Amino acid sequence: MNATNNSFVKGVLLTAVVLLAGSAFAASKGSMELLKPATVAGTQLPAGNYTVQWDGQGDQVQLQIFKGKKAITSASAHVVKLEHPLPENSVVVTPNTDGSRSISRINFGKKDFALELSDEGAGSGASGGAAK
Numbered sequence: 001m002n003a004t005n006n007s008f009v010k011g012v013l014l015t016a017v018v019l020l021a022g023s024a025f026a027a028s029k030g031s032m033e034l035l036k037p038a039t040v041a042g043t044q045l046p047a048g049n050y051t052v053q054w055d056g057q058g059d060q061v062q063l064q065i066f067k068g069k070k071a072i073t074s075a076s077a078h079v080v081k082l083e084h085p086l087p088e089n090s091v092v093v094t095p096n097t098d099g100s101r102s103i104s105r106i107n108f109g110k111k112d113f114a115l116e117l118s119d120e121g122a123g124s125g126a127s128g129g130a131a132k
Contacts, residue, residue: 029053030108031089032065038093039102040065040117043073052106054115063115077106077115085110 032050039045045065050072054063059079065072092105107114 027053027055030106030111032091032106033089034091034103036093036101038091039096039100040073041075044100045072045103052115061115063117076118078118080105080114080116082107082112082114085112 030052032052034045034047034050037044037046045067048067051066052063053066054061054077056062056079061077061079062074063077064074086107086109088109090107090109091103092107093101094104095101103117105114105116
């Protein structure tokens with residue numbers, strides 16, 4: 001009987017560990033719409049709809065931006081807690097000295113956090129052909 005109890009407890013613990021590990025490494029995702037072209041980590045994104053997927057633990061994450069199923073670019077981001085969730089998705093852009101614009105923050109509607117993109121590489125490699 002004792003061996004049976006030990007096996008049961010080990011089975012339950014193993015299941016719990018697998019479930020926790022799966023959720024810890026599961027990527028999160030949301031959507032983003034750009035009304036005008038903007039740059040992320042040196043890659044210019046045309047206006048349009050994108051999927052944002054991020055992975056990481058704590059407040060530092062690595063995000064990828066997809067157009068359909070194609071990965072377009074990736075960047076490091078910082079998870080910022082919001083006091084009040086915003087009603088809808090939004091993107092904060094910052095103007096660059098060359099006239100281009102870089103994404104500095106992605107807000108997800110009804111979520112209590114946002115992703116702030118680190119500005120390393122922002123605007124680098126951008127050609128002056130930004131559409132107006």
